[in-house]
Amino acid sequence: MSSRTELRPRRAAVFSLHTSPLEQPGTGDAGGLNVYVVRTSAKLAEMGTEVEIFTRATSSDIPPVAQLAPGVTVRTLLAGPFEGLDKNDLPSQICAFAAGAMRVEARHDPGYYDVVHSHYWLSGQVGWLARQRWGVPLVHTAHTLAKVKNASLAAGDTPEPMVRVVGEEQVVAGADRLVANTEFEAAELVGRYDADPDAVDTIPPGVDLDRFTPGDQAAARARLNLPADAVVLGFVGRIQPLKAPDVLLKAAAELLARTPSLRDRLVVLVVGGPSGTGLERPRVLQDLAADLGISDVVRFLPPQRGDDLAAVYRAVDVLAVPSYNESFGLVALEAQACGTPVVAAAVGGLPVAVGDGVSGVLVPGHGTGQWADALGSLVQNPRRRAELAAGTTAHAARFSWERTAEALLDTYARAKMAFDASPRIEEVTA
Ligand code: UDP
Numbered sequence: 091m092s093s094r095t096e097l098r099p100r101r102a103a104v105f106s107l108h109t110s111p112l113e114q115p116g117t118g119d120a121g122g123l124n125v126y127v128v129r130t131s132a133k134l135a136e137m138g139t140e141v142e143i144f145t146r147a148t149s150s151d152i153p154p155v156a157q158l159a160p161g162v163t164v165r166t167l168l169a170g171p172f173e174g175l176d177k178n179d180l181p182s183q184i185c186a187f188a189a190g191a192m193r194v195e196a197r198h199d200p201g202y203y204d205v206v207h208s209h210y211w212l213s214g215q216v217g218w219l220a221r222q223r224w225g226v227p228l229v230h231t232a233h234t235l236a237k238v239k240n241a242s243l244a245a246g247d248t249p250e251p252m253v254r255v256v257g258e259e260q261v262v263a264g265a266d267r268l269v270a271n272t273e274f275e276a277a278e279l280v281g282r283y284d285a286d287p288d289a290v291d292t293i294p295p296g297v298d299l300d301r302f303t304p305g306d307q308a309a310a311r312a313r314l315n316l317p318a319d320a321v322v323l324g325f326v327g328r329i330q331p332l333k334a335p336d337v338l339l340k341a342a343a344e345l346l347a348r349t350p351s352l353r354d355r356l357v358v359l360v361v362g363g364p365s366g367t368g369l370e371r372p373r374v375l376q377d378l379a380a381d382l383g384i385s386d387v388v389r390f391l392p393p394q395r396g397d398d399l400a401a402v403y404r405a406v407d408v409l410a411v412p413s414y415n416e417s418f419g420l421v422a423l424e425a426q427a428c429g430t431p432v433v434a435a436a437v438g439g440l441p442v443a444v445g446d447g448v449s450g451v452l453v454p455g456h457g458t459g460q461w462a463d464a465l466g467s468l469v470q471n472p473r474r475r476a477e478l479a480a481g482t483t484a485h486a487a488r489f490s491w492e493r494t495a496e497a498l499l500d501t502y503a504r505a506k507m508a509f510d511a512s513p514r515i516e517e518v519t520a
Contacts, residue, residue, distance in 0.1 A: 101141070101202060103142050103144060104141055104207045107183075107216060109124055110152070111145065116326070119365065130296075132491075142162075144191050149172050165194055178251060187216055205229060206220045209230075211261050215260070237282040242414045242437065243414065247332060271417050271439050291501045296494040297486055298491065299427055323407065323469070324360075325362070327413075331414075332414050332415060337435075340382065353387065356469070359389050403427075407468070413435055413437060416434075416443075419444075432482075435455075436452040449485040
């Protein structure tokens with residue numbers, strides 16, 4: 091029997107304090123983390139590890155216990171008011187959330203959970219306590235890191251607060267194993283957070299290759315009411331300065347200034363809802379499009395799900411991911427799985443998510459001219475677009491949630507060994 095099978099947890103407690111797996115990603119605080127938690131939990135359950143996801147109630151409509159998939163339960167805990175708290179207020183609710191999680195566990199026999207996996211630092215704080223109270227290993231995935239984010243802020247964006255920096259440092263020190271999306275993130279954990287390099291596992295996220303498949307572009311455009319013969323540039327994601335959708339709009343305006351005849355053919359499709367500091371100005375992109383004189387070219391859609399989202403990826407000729415920072419960039423992978431090339435900023439995990447010159451183009455900055463050059467070379471050159479499109483699905487197929495979940499099981503096994511070898515709480519405090 092392999093050590094992975096011997097040490098495979100029967101049941102994992104997954105903490106996702108600040109955002110629920112039941113929420114629609116693409117707006118507010120719901121994004122890649124939610125998709126990651128949903129997809130990995132479903133795969134872990136298929137592989138024999140039951141998963142209970144703990145999250146915080148943000149509405150009275152959400153039942154305290156819900157079945158998300160076979161073997162995956164979502165426990166929604168009361169911790170603070172349903173409304174009125176944004177992510178920066180949530181450190182005040184860590185204790186209430188932890189108390190709720192402790193109550194759930196106390197209703198079971200000891201040893202009910204074999205491992206705790208926390209997502210984002212707020213959950214990591216609760217995981218840190220659960221590790222000690224329940225005597226189980228803690229695995230932590232940061233998803234984004236304050237020090238990394240603060241090192242590459244969009245102009246005028248608010249830096250992440252010190253409480254998060256300190257909280258992340260504590261969780262990095264307190265976890266038995268850390269999961270990084272890419273080698274880049276692993277190096278940041280070591281370099282900026284003093285993580286033990288031997289305690290970090292690099293596990294790339296996956297993509298749903300059944301949902302995101304190449305398909306008929308004309309049908310996708312008809313579904314979205316987009317002209318069949320247009321050149322469509324897309325943006326999919328939470329609308330906030332960090333994601334830099336403004337870079338796409340400015341580049342599109344620059345392209346139109348360079349080649350006015352493009353105006354009859356160019357469409358910029360922006361999909362997603364306001365998030366983070368973007369909530370303060372929910373119509374910022376509409377205003378920018380008007381200021382740039384390109385309102386006629388830009389179309390906006392609210393967050394899309396399922397087949398509608400796949401249709402968006404199929405409908406666009408190129409997906410732009412101009413983010414200032416991106417732990418990975420799932421949308422890039424999803425677009426490529428649908429056969430669509432990606433132009434992305436060469437930051438964070440995007441150089442892994444996008445095959446530069448193979449399935450897309452990496453841009454080493456955020457300048458309007460640079461982005462107009464990169465997008466223009468594809469807008470004006472259908473052959474180049476087709477060449478890159480030909481490389482997309484093979485690149486995306488290198489990633490799958492099944493592989494991510496298998497690697498997580500290895501990490502859980504290593505975490506158990508690390509936990510068993512670590513000093514007991516009585517020894518630490520004696
Ligand atoms: N997403 C969605 N509908 C939308 C926009 C985004 O379901 O309208 C999902 C998208 O499929 C992806 C996730 O939100 O899986 C965004 O993840 P990504 O890693 O790109 O960015 P994050 O939100 O984590 O910063």
